[in-house]
Amino acid sequence: MRRLLAGAVCVPLRPEHSYVLMSDCHRGDGSWNDNFANNKTIYLAALREYYDRGFIYLELGDGDELWENRNMDEIIEKHGEVFDLMKRFYCQGRMYMMYGNHDLMKCRGLTLSCFPDIPVYESIFLKNDRNHRGILLIHGHQGDLWNERLWYLTRFLVRYVWRPLEQLGIKDPTSAAKNYRKKDRVERRMAQWAKKNKQALIAGHTHRPYFSGEGSEGWYFNAGSGVHPHSVTSIEIVRGEISLVKWSELPDRNRYVRVEREVLEGPLPLSTLFDGFS
Numbered sequence: 001m002r003r004l005l006a007g008a009v010c011v012p013l014r015p016e017h018s019y020v021l022m023s024d025c026h027r028g029d030g031s032w033n034d035n036f037a038n039n040k041t042i043y044l045a046a047l048r049e050y051y052d053r054g055f056i057y058l059e060l061g062d063g064d065e066l067w068e069n070r071n072m073d074e075i076i077e078k079h080g081e082v083f084d085l086m087k088r089f090y091c092q093g094r095m096y097m098m099y100g101n102h103d104l105m106k107c108r109g110l111t112l113s114c115f116p117d118i119p120v121y122e123s124i125f126l127k128n129d130r131n132h133r134g135i136l137l138i139h140g141h142q143g144d145l146w147n148e149r150l151w152y153l154t155r156f157l158v159r160y161v162w163r164p165l166e167q168l169g170i171k172d173p174t175s176a177a178k179n180y181r182k183k184d185r186v187e188r189r190m191a192q193w194a195k196k197n198k199q200a201l202i203a204g205h206t207h208r209p210y211f212s213g214e215g216s217e218g219w220y221f222n223a224g225s226g227v228h229p230h231s232v233t234s235i236e237i238v239r240g241e242i243s244l245v246k247w248s249e250l251p252d253r254n255r256y257v258r259v260e261r262e263v264l265e266g267p268l269p270l271s272t273l274f275d276g277f278s
Contacts, residue, residue, distance in 0.1 A: 001136075001138075001142070001190075001193045001197070002197075004122060004123040004136065004138050004142060005123070005125070005136050005197075005199065007122070007123060008121075008123040008124055008125035008136060008137075009119075009121050009123075009124055009125070010124075010125050010127045010134075011058075011096060011124055011125070011126055011127065012126075012127060012129060013126040013127055013128045013129075013134060013135070013237070013270075014129070015239060015240045017056055018053065018054060018055045018056065018236070018237065018238045018239075019055060019056045019058060019126070019236070019237040019238075020050045020055045020056070020057055020058070020234050020235070020236050020237075021058045021060055021137065021202060021223045021234060021235040021236075021237075022057070022058075022059055022060065022223055022226060022232075022234045023059070023060035023061060023062065023100075023139070023203070023204025023205070023222075023223040023224065023225060023226075024060075024061070024062045024063075024100070024204045024205065024207050024223075024224070024225035024226060024227065025043065025059070025062070025063050025064070025225070025226035025227070026062055026063075026064070026065040026102065026225075026226065026227050027063060027064045027065060027075050027079050027082065028064075028065040028068065028069055028075060028078070029065075029069045029071070029074050029075055029078055030078035030079070033068060034065070034078075035065075035227040036065070036079070036226060036227055038227075038229075038230070039226055039227060039228070039230070039231070039232050040079065040082065041249070041259070042230075042231065042232045042247050042248060042249060042259050043082065043226050043232050043247075044081060044082055044085065045247065045259035046232055046234065046247040046259065046261070047082070047085055047086070048085060049261070051085060051088060051089060054094075055094070055236075056089075056094045056095070056096070057086070057089045057094060057095045057096070058095075058096045058098070058124065058137065059095070059096070059097050059098060060098050060100070060137055060138070060139055060202070060203065060204040060223055061098045061099050061100025061101075061102075061103065061138075061139030061140075061141075061204055061205070062100035062101065062102040062103055062139065062204065062205070063097065063100075063103055064102075064103045064106075065102055065103075066102060066103045066104075066105050066106075066110075067101075067102045072110060072111075072112065072113075073113060076112075076113060076114055083114045084114075086114070086115075087114050087115065090115050090118060095118075096121065096124060097115070097118055097119075097120050097121070098120065098121045098122065098123070098124060098137065098138075098139060099120050099121070099122065099139065100139035100140070100141055100204065100205060101139070101141040101205075106120040107120050107122065122138070122139075122142075123136060123137060123138045124136075124137040125137070126237075128270065128274060133200075133274045134200070135200040135201070135202055136199055136200065136201050136202070137202050137203075138201070138202075138203050139203060139204055139205050140186060140190060140203035140204055140205030140206060140222075141205050183206045183207075183208060186205065186206055187206055187208070187210065187220070187222070190203055190220055191212075191220040194219055194220040195219075195220075199219075200219040200221075200273055200274070201219065201220050201221070202220075202221045202222070202223060202235060203220075203221075203222055203223075204222065204223050204224070204225065206222060207224060207225040207227065207228070208222060208224065209222055209223065209224030209225075209233045209244055209246075209264065210222035210224075210244075211244040211264070211265035211266065211268075213265065213268070219273050221235060221242070221244070223235045223244075224244075230248055230249060231246050231247060231248035232246070232247045232248075233245065233246050233247075233264070234247070237270070238267070240269060240270050240271065241266065241267035241268060241269050241270065242266055242267065242268050242270060242273070243263050243264075243265065243266030243267040243268070244263070244264045244265040244266055245261055245262060245263050245264060246261070246262045246264050247259055247260070247261055247262075248260060248262070
């Protein structure tokens with residue numbers, strides 16, 4: 001974690017700007033195993049809202065599923081309207097991309113045809129200029145033997161063993177998102193690090209949204225994922241306040257289905273967060 005903090009690229013955290021953090025979209029090839037496809041409409045509606053409102057978009061890794069799929073261009077083709085909108089963020093300087101274990105190839109020479117020369121980071125530090133404190137952004141797989149150091153082997157197992165077994169309802173035991181004991185262990189490690197080092201931390205990886213409320217001993221947050229059943233979660237930072245939100249499809253009074261935004265936790269003033277570490 002200290003390595004990630006020391007090597008993080010700094011992005012200004014300004015009160016006049018709005019930020020949205022999303023993780024683990026796992027955009028796939030449109031096949032039966034593309035978990036993102038079920039939430040594509042929800043994600044696209046949320047992203048359009050964030051674009052129209054001038055948000056800065058930060059993707060915390062595993063945006064694309066490159067363990068189960070080999071061809072990035074095929075993913076871009078299947079979800080063209082999503083990447084077209086992301087490109088509009090990118091062209092306006094309003095997008096930052098990080099990599100996780102499932103799209104680690106983005107930092108190893110993989111060319112993203114729709115985002116020429118885009119840097120892909122392992123960690124980002126949202127720096128508050130007022131008191132020089134900030135929020136560390138990571139994916140969350142770091143320090144996990146199977147998903148960091150043995151990722152070649154884990155990718156092989158996911159691609160050729162666990163992917164077909166998933167059809168039979170057998171869960172991948174190496175996945176923090178599907179293995180609850182591993183999920184708890186990963187989240188506990190990150191929360192303990194945030195508390196010990198008095199450093200606010202936002203991650204993904206486990207797919208489980210988490211929000212440290214006021215009075216918490218540590219400041220660990222998790223953006224959740226884009227592949228929840230019928231919903232997408234994100235973390236928003238607006239006017240100096242942080243919130244956890246959920247986007248989902250709901251029927252209105254006229255029985256038309258609409259994509260609605262719901263605040264799950266917050267808003268919590270960032271000043272409360274930073275002052276707690278002073």
